[in-house]
Amino acid sequence: MIEIHNIHKTFGDKKVLDGISGVFETGKTNLLLGASGTGKSVLLKCIVGLVKPDLGSVTFDGTYFTNNKLDIRQEIRRKIGMLFQSSALFDSMTVEENVMFPLKMLAKMPKDERMDRVNFCLKRVGLENANKKMPSELSGGMKKRVGIARAIAPDCTYLFCDEPNSGLDPLTALKIDGLIKEITEEYNITTIVVTHDMNSVIEIGDKIMFLYEGKKLWEGTRDNILDSDVPKLNEFIFANRLMRDAKKVEEEENGSHQ
Ligand SMILES: Nc1ncnc2c1ncn2[C@@H]1O[C@H](COP(=O)(O)OP(=O)(O)OP(=O)(O)O)[C@@H](O)[C@H]1O
Numbered sequence: 001m002i003e004i005h006n007i008h009k010t011f012g013d014k015k016v017l018d019g020i021s022g023v024f025e026t027g028k029t030n031l032l033l034g035a036s037g038t039g040k041s042v043l044l045k046c047i048v049g050l051v052k053p054d055l056g057s058v059t060f061d062g063t064y065f066t067n068n069k070l071d072i073r074q075e076i077r078r079k080i081g082m083l084f085q086s087s088a089l090f091d092s093m094t095v096e097e098n099v100m101f102p103l104k105m106l107a108k109m110p111k112d113e114r115m116d117r118v119n120f121c122l123k124r125v126g127l128e129n130a131n132k133k134m135p136s137e138l139s140g141g142m143k144k145r146v147g148i149a150r151a152i153a154p155d156c157t158y159l160f161c162d163e164p165n166s167g168l169d170p171l172t173a174l175k176i177d178g179l180i181k182e183i184t185e186e187y188n189i190t191t192i193v194v195t196h197d198m199n200s201v202i203e204i205g206d207k208i209m210f211l212y213e214g215k216k217l218w219e220g221t222r223d224n225i226l227d228s229d230v231p232k233l234n235e236f237i238f239a240n241r242l243m244r245d246a247k248k249v250e251e252e253e254n255g256s257h258q
Pocket of ligand 1 (some may be wrong): 011016
């Protein structure tokens with residue numbers, strides 16, 4: 001479980017995060033949802049320690065992270081896997097070398113054990129025969145899969161995904177979402193996904209935090225998001241025609257039951 005308390009961040013005179021608190025649960029896919037520029041990525045970076053909040057704290061499974069001693073922060077960082085928007089694979093390395101990379105950096109693991117772990121992770125994401133391929137030979141969806149394999153390779157406890165669906169067709173996006181959710185549940189990790197994709201909300205939103213202009217306006221699950229009474233959230237959701245239709249069906253069904 002990750003807890004954040006009263007996170008503030010300002011760049012120059014622009015307040016980007018304005019006192020955000022909340023809990024991200026273990027074994028669940030926790031979404032940070034909001035329109036472009038609302039501070040989702042900055043909040044994610046504050047949580048992983050890539051950006052220092054001006055005020056506020058982050059706690060990983062009860063261990064205080066922000067401003068703690070370097071060795072404690074490093075210990076927590078070792079348990080974090082990251083999947084970046086662009087997949088961020090090393091273009092000059094094969095798939096196998098990309099997934100091996102964090103194992104070489106972080107773990108004192110014998111070579112054959114490292115290789116077993118790489119093969120295990122590639123198999124888990126459905127890429128068992130791609131070891132020797134170069135990133136340039138892969139489709140967007142395959143690159144995301146390699147990114148996921150690399151993120152989970154060091155046996156992560158926390159998984160952070162920044163817009164994992166960007167640039168993917170809807171069917172591939174669905175598969176990547178499904179894979180993230182499956183892995184989260186299978187290994188009981190705490191996953192945070194930054195997204196503005198309503199499909200992801202409906203497919204994998206176990207817990208959703210909606211941000212607007214640096215503030216948390218709503219928190220809930222995919223089961224109650226269509227019933228929110230927060231105007232800014234409704235504006236965001238029902239900009240999507242399918243969501244408007246879903247709401248209409250729900251209202252008609254409720255009407256017919258009364
Ligand atoms: N290092 C930085 N220096 C100055 N401003 C920044 C920096 N990082 C982010 N910002 C600003 O903070 C605001 C929030 O950015 P952020 O990337 O968190 O938005 P977002 O909600 O993730 O949007 P998107 O969905 O488009 O990625 C933006 O106005 C952005 O320009």
